[in-house]
Amino acid sequence: MNFSDLLFLYAFLPLCLTAYFISKNIRWRNAVLLIFSLIFYAWGDIRFLPLLVCAALVNYGAALLLSRFGEGKRSTAVLAVGIILNLGLLGVFKYTGFVIENINAAFDLSIAAPKLGLPLGISFYTFRLISYLLDVHWEKTEPEKNFFRFLMYVSLFPSTVAGPIVRYADVRDSLAERKVGTSDISAGATRIICGLAKKVIIADSLAKLTDSLFGTEIAAASVAACWIGAAIYALQMYFDFSGYSDMAIGLARLFGIPYPENFNYPFLCKTIAEFWQRWHMTLGSFFRDYLLYVPIFGRQRKYLALFLVWFSTGVWHGAAWNYVIWGLFFGAFILLETLLGKKRMKKIPVPVKHIYTKLVLIIGFGIFRFEKTSELFAFLRGLVGLNGNPLWEETVLHSLANNLFLVLAALLFSFPVIAFIREKASRLPAGVIAYNTARLVFSLVLLIVASLMLVSSTSNPFLYANF
Structure with a gap:
C-alpha cells in the first residue's frame, strides 16, 4: 500500500484519522497510531513485521543500557554492538545477493544467493535507530522508557517507507504530548x-x-x-x-x-x-x-x-x-x-x-x-x-x-x-x-x-x- 493508492487515501487514512480523533487522551491516540502503523507495514510485507519489532526492541534495550552505564568501556561496547547489529541487519538483507554475485564473477564460482527479499524501509529505519543510539550515547537525548512509544517512533507509517530520516530528539516531546489545531x-x-x-x-x-x-x-x-x-x-x-x-x-x-x-x-x-x-x-x-x-x-x-x-x-x-x-x-x-x-x-x-x-x-x-x-x-x-x-x-x-x-x-x-x-x-x-x-x-x-x-x-x- 502506497501513499498514492486510492485504498490508502480513501480508506486507510480516513479510518486512522477517525479512530485517532475520537480517542480521548494521548495514550489511546498513540495506540491508534501504533496499530495503524503496524498494519500499514504488514500490508507491505507481513513477513518482515517481526524483524521491525525485534530491531526496535534490541535498540530500545541498548539505549537503556547506554544510559545506565554512562561513559566507559561498557557503554562503548554496547554502542558498538548496537551499531554493528543495525548495519549487519541492513547488510544481510540488502547486500548479500550483490556480494555473492560479485564473488561469483570474480572467481568464476556459482554460489547460490539466498532469496531473502528486502524489508520495507530498512535503509531508513536502520539509520533512524543508529542515530538514536548515538544521540543517547552522546547524551543529546534521554532514552525512551516506554517501549510501545518507541516502537511507534520507529514504525510511524508516514516515514517508514522512504523517510525522512527523523531523529528521535526531533519528535520526542510530541510523542508524549501534542495538540492538533485547525x-x-x-x-x-x-x-x-x-x-x-x-x-x-x-x-x-x-x-x-x-x-x-x-x-x-x-x-x-x-x-x-x-x-x-x-x-x-x-x-x-x-x-x-x-x-x-x-x-x-x-x-x-x-x-x-x-x-x-x-x-x-x-x-x-x-x-x-x-x-x-x-x-x-x-x-x-x-x-x-x-x-x-x-x-x-x-x-x-x-x-x-x-x-x-x-x-x-x-x-x-x-x-x-x-x-x-x-x-x-x-x-x-x-x-x-x-x-x-x-x-x-x-x-x-x-x-x-x-x-x-x-x-x-x-x-x-x-x-x-x-x-x-x-x-x-x-x-x-x-x-x-x-x-x-x-x-x-x-x-x-x-x-x-x-x-x-x-x-x-x-x-x-x-x-x-x-x-x-x-x-x-x-x-x-x-x-x-x-x-x-x-x-x-x-x-x-x-x-x-x-x-x-x-x-x-x-x-x-x-x-x-x-x-
Missing part, C-alpha cells in the same frame, strides 16, 4: 495533496516520457535522447521523492508530529555542494553529524572522510555498482569545489556555475538510473556519441512536443513559484484571503485530477521505496 490539519492536508500531485500528475507522467526518450535499448539512443532523457529523469526523481516527502510531512502534521524538511528547491543550486544541502537533507545531515564525527577524521584526513561519506551515500542507495559510481562521481565534484575554495568559486560567473551544476546533475542522474553495468556504460558512451548513433532524432522532438506542457510545468514548479506568489500576495490588501481561497480551490482541483488519474491507471510505487 492550522495543522489545513497545512497537513494541503501538503499531502501537493505531494500527491507531484507524484501522480507530474512524476508518473515524466516517467513515461523518460522511457520513451531512452527507448527499449539505451545503446540505440541518440546523443540528444541520452542528455534530454537524463534531464527529464532528474525532474522525475525530484517530483517523485519530494512528493513522497511532502506527503510524509503532511501526514505527520495531521497528528501533530513535526517532521524535518527534506528538500529545498535543489535545482536552484550554483554548486554541487549546495545541491546536496538542498536534496535529501535528512540523509546529508545524518552523514554530516554521525559519520564525520568519527575521531579518526581530523583535519589531515578530511579527504578520507569525504571519500567515505560519498562511498557510503552510494552504497546506501542500492546494491549495484552504478550507485557506488554515482556516489563517488558526486564526491569527486565536491572534492573539486573544496580544493578550489570558496573564494575561487565566488569568482566564477553565476551563469557558468549554473551550467556546470546542471551538466553534472544530468550525468549523475543518468548514472543513477541504469543499474546494469552494460546499460550504464552504453549511456555514458551515448552522451558523447560513441555508440555510433546520430546526434538528434525526430522522435526526440516529437516526444518533447507531445509533452511540452508537462515539461514546462515540471520546470516551473521545481522552483519556489508558490512561495513567490504567497509573498507577493501578502503585500496586497486582502491578498492573504485571496491567496488562501485560491490555494483551497487549487488543492481541491489537484486532488480530483490526481484521484481520476489513479482510477484510470495502475499504481506506481515511489522510487525511493525500493531503497
